[in-house]
Amino acid sequence: MFPAYPHEVLAVVLTVREGRLQVLLWQRAQAPYAGRWALPGGGVREDQRLKEALAEHLAAKVHVDDLAWREQVATHSKVDRDPRARVLATGYLGLVPSDVDPTLPDDTAWHLVDALPPLAFDHGDFVSAAVDRLRAKLSYTNIAFALAPHDFTIATLRGVVTAALGYDVTATNLTRVMTRRQMIEPTGRTRSHSSAGGRPATEYRFCDRTLTVTDPFAVLRPPRGGHDEQQR
Amino acid sequence: MFPAYPHEVLAVVLTVREGRLQVLLWQRAQAPYAGRWALPGGGVREDQRLKEALAEHLAAKVHVDDLAWREQVATHSKVDRDPRARVLATGYLGLVPSDVDPTLPDDTAWHLVDALPPLAFDHGDFVSAAVDRLRAKLSYTNIAFALAPHDFTIATLRGVVTAALGYDVTATNLTRVMTRRQMIEPTGRTRSHSSAGGRPATEYRFCDRTLTVTDPFAVLRPPRGGHDEQQR
DNA sequence: ACAAAAGTGTTGGTCGTACACCCATGC
């Protein structure tokens, strides 16, 4: 029918560690690009969809069993992106909550997104695209639920969001925005700090743990009048 | 290395015709899905990238030579998405300005996006995704440049945007938003209507014909203070 | 003069940031 090509899936697994956004990479032992860092991933079996292959490779190679969020980002097809043979690659964005700490194999490690070494193949492009996607969605969806712990204080959430965006966000306004959009709600519990004083923080959780668009129309909103009989 | 699969590219070519958003489809003559409408596209040669294959298929099969905009939307991989054999498919969104009218082959036609017949394969999923992508980007980018004629009156632009979004947008506010965001500018010329009176409309054009994000942060914007030394 | 179409002024409301202030706890 059509010419056939090997196809691989690649995972850009992001998380917040030590107050910074990090990506999971493994170091290649063999040529090509021996010694360089690369994204985890691999081939797709005949009976697998892309996302199934992705889950399998993550579980097997880097011991990441459950992503809190996963979405497809792009498929790259440059003819010589792999010097050995033509391979198409589909990249996914995956998110791991900041309080989950998978045990990693020896050749695998978290790397600061803002200070990456040169990556193997075109993997750097996938990372950039995934990070951009995440940062954009933080502003108009509730995707932060996949980056924060299940229950958290505002200070914790602020740390996560600040790290992911790469710039400062104030706790005050973060609370207001998230609350007004009904993204987070108090659990009823509070948390005290171990040392030194301070008022105990109220504990929050995300209302909904599925991706929800909270700010669909920045402009050009549908007219509010009428009886909802829009044609779309 | 990895198992190999045939790979096809599919084009969701959208345009505004007769005040409605339409998609380009061709009618299959042979099984499977004989008689059903499908997206244009086809295989990828060994020396081609996906976007090159896309351009070639569009030019050859449906005589569409130049898209004003093209972007990748998704890659689908369901094992039985083609009953004959396993084929991965990457779908693209393509936009044709409303004043361009490519000559179409006999088996090819524009279809109303809001009233599609059942499509072949999983092509309906590609269309939905592409339409959603377009509608979202109309609100925070200048992507309308690829849908409108090069020079246009506000009334024309309003028609295009209204058709694409599927709900009414007033000329007044459209002008204000587009102008404030420096998306459009007057050409200096005006346009009169043929019949019946009316004040001549000023002619506009898009300032920039490359995709520009005009509303990057709905919320959680970077703090404005400081000396731009954000770490991102 | 009148109708028709285009464009401007104004208003009311929502939203988001900044900043000052108040609250609860440990020492």
Place this chain on the structure above:
DNA sequence: GCATGGGTGTACGACCAACACTTTTGT
């Protein structure tokens, strides 16, 4: 009581939709 971290109130500005009103043309 005082430092420390948490939370609330208020103010200001930006932005957007709605609608009334003015401008410019053709007949």
